[in-house]
Amino acid sequence: MAGDAVAEVKSRLDLIEVIGGYVTLHRAGRELTGLCPFHAEKTPSFTVSPERQVWYCHGCHEGGDLFKFIEQIERIDFRQALEMLADRAGVELESGPRAARGTGRRRRRSIELNAKAQAYYQHVLWATPAGEPGRALLRDRHVDEALARQFGVGFAPAGGPGEDALARYLTGKGGATVDELVEAGLVHPQRGARTRDRFRDRLVFPIRDERAEVLGFGARALGEAKPKYLNSPDSAAYHKSSAIFGIDLARTAIVREHATVIVEGYFDVIAAHAAGVQHTVASSGTALTREQVHSLGRIAETLILCFDGDDAGRVAATRAVDVIAAEGVQARICRLPGGAKDPDELVRRDPPAFVQAVADSAPAWQVLLDAALGAGEGGSVDARRAAAERAVSVLARIPEATTRELYLQQAARRLDIGARSLSTDLARSMRDGVRRPARIVVTAPAEPAAGAVEEPEPVEADEPMPPWEAQLARVVLIRPELAAALRTDSGLGPDEFTNPTARRIYDAASTDPAGFTLRRLGGGDQRRAAGLLVREVPEFADEAEPEAIKQLMADCVRLIHEEAVRRALVSISAEMHRARDEGRTEDADALAAKLSRLAADAPHLRRTVAVR
Numbered sequence: 001m002a003g004d005a006v007a008e009v010k011s012r013l014d015l016i017e018v019i020g021g022y023v024t025l026h027r028a029g030r031e032l033t034g035l036c037p038f039h040a041e042k043t044p045s046f047t048v049s050p051e052r053q054v055w056y057c058h059g060c061h062e063g064g065d066l067f068k069f070i071e072q073i074e075r076i077d078f079r080q081a082l083e084m085l086a087d088r089a090g091v092e093l094e095s096g097p098r099a100a101r102g103t104g105r106r107r108r109r110s111i112e113l114n115a116k117a118q119a120y121y122q123h124v125l126w127a128t129p130a131g132e133p134g135r136a137l138l139r140d141r142h143v144d145e146a147l148a149r150q151f152g153v154g155f156a157p158a159g160g161p162g163e164d165a166l167a168r169y170l171t172g173k174g175g176a177t178v179d180e181l182v183e184a185g186l187v188h189p190q191r192g193a194r195t196r197d198r199f200r201d202r203l204v205f206p207i208r209d210e211r212a213e214v215l216g217f218g219a220r221a222l223g224e225a226k227p228k229y230l231n232s233p234d235s236a237a238y239h240k241s242s243a244i245f246g247i248d249l250a251r252t253a254i255v256r257e258h259a260t261v262i263v264e265g266y267f268d269v270i271a272a273h274a275a276g277v278q279h280t281v282a283s284s285g286t287a288l289t290r291e292q293v294h295s296l297g298r299i300a301e302t303l304i305l306c307f308d309g310d311d312a313g314r315v316a317a318t319r320a321v322d323v324i325a326a327e328g329v330q331a332r333i334c335r336l337p338g339g340a341k342d343p344d345e346l347v348r349r350d351p352p353a354f355v356q357a358v359a360d361s362a363p364a365w366q367v368l369l370d371a372a373l374g375a376g377e378g379g380s381v382d383a384r385r386a387a388a389e390r391a392v393s394v395l396a397r398i399p400e401a402t403t404r405e406l407y408l409q410q411a412a413r414r415l416d417i418g419a420r421s422l423s424t425d426l427a428r429s430m431r432d433g434v435r436r437p438a439r440i441v442v443t444a445p446a447e448p449a450a451g452a453v454e455e456p457e458p459v460e461a462d463e464p465m466p467p468w469e470a471q472l473a474r475v476v477l478i479r480p481e482l483a484a485a486l487r488t489d490s491g492l493g494p495d496e497f498t499n500p501t502a503r504r505i506y507d508a509a510s511t512d513p514a515g516f517t518l519r520r521l522g523g524g525d526q527r528r529a530a531g532l533l534v535r536e537v538p539e540f541a542d543e544a545e546p547e548a549i550k551q552l553m554a555d556c557v558r559l560i561h562e563e564a565v566r567r568a569l570v571s572i573s574a575e576m577h578r579a580r581d582e583g584r585t586e587d588a589d590a591l592a593a594k595l596s597r598l599a600a601d602a603p604h605l606r607r608t609v610a611v612r
């Protein structure tokens, strides 16, 4: 069971030590604080409670348990976080029958089969007549065998009449099942008895992770076949939104240069490495995503965009700047000289020119602002006004206030207009929501099928939580076993809570106290629950007397009951008045009776109900 693994991993790892690997923590009373890794801040509001095993940021209200932290900071899903932490804790996930069928094992198997497929493709490319079209394409692109081998390039043959050469090879010698090959994305799902290889008659580029494990493939068609590029489908091993082509070969150089060059295509990456620009990578099958930026941003301070010179490339670069800025990473834009189509073409013609172009890259906002000002500088009144509008729309996208202000002043100076009026327009533009949401990830034009739009997590507004509901929710979070008894003994139902989070916490804990953990709550509730847990509660220190806890709970229950009765009194009384106004005397009398019965049980509440 994943639940047991979660508990086991948590018990073996020290929350402070794990979080301390990402955030510098200082002790502050019973808790530790540091600068939040999830939002920019200068004074620490990120809090970790070793006692409660939760973390919470008072600034951006992110929070949760150990797993939530790893999910957030590594931008991975729960399953991947579990694998990562289990690995660190020395917990074997494969042991249980359920885990054996789980993602971890399927991922490993897909990676194994991908490695076998890659060896097969590489063999076909270099050692068989079938590989000749691939060798010809590489010759055409000036990629020699040593370089191609470094990147693991191979050739997927047409596969004979059954179009299944790889499938036959891997199910035969490779000992794989067809289902496993489908799972790894190497063959199409079976139709009847027929199994077809996914990649046929294509040059194949393995997409590997930092440890050079083959997660999936990108495959380029020969000639004009469509689609030009085809990628592995998302699987347990391959996630196109996080995979980065070339990262295994580029990582060391990225760390050394504190920067990474991002290009659009596989051949661009290979060409850049050939020209000695080894910190070059590409997103594969999608436009640059936040996940990719986030993982590159952990090892590089600056991302240098070196996209194709056409309109599509310029649009993609402009969008990528927003994605990078949203992650708080520096973006630069590299312009290719001499009308070069892409880095690959430039390197084939003039490698030093490419190296120089990368060195000459400029801050992205500067490049975008320059383009916006265009002919406006020193132009007519109309041209300057139009340029000011374009400049405002660029400025509105800069998330960081100081940077925005500096570029605003520069734009005002260059257009010879007052910074104040430009600033007024900017404020209006930002208020009107002209500022683009940066989290939209746009489909790469070359690969429409592989594009992805990231869905923002639906946000439930934080509703006010009355203090007594917060108190009780906190007790229940710390001692879920008390919740079930409380529900039976006091008859307190979840519906009596006004705050939805408190209601769900109480409901979940009282229904299944033994199985209750923070993980049982949805993302928003988990955050809010962490927020409740990091707050100091003197009445409820661990050493507090059981009697004191009972008293506290009884007080909370009484207040929640009373509040529920008060709300009922208000609504019945309103209903009664409406019935009376509308001449429904019988209804009104029935409601009045109900009202007095309720009020008899809670005489002290009567005067809090407005009487008309």
Ligand SMILES: [Zn+2]
Pocket (backbone or CB within 6 Å): 036, 037, 038, 039, 046, 057, 058, 059, 060, 061, 062
């Ligand atoms: Zn924060």
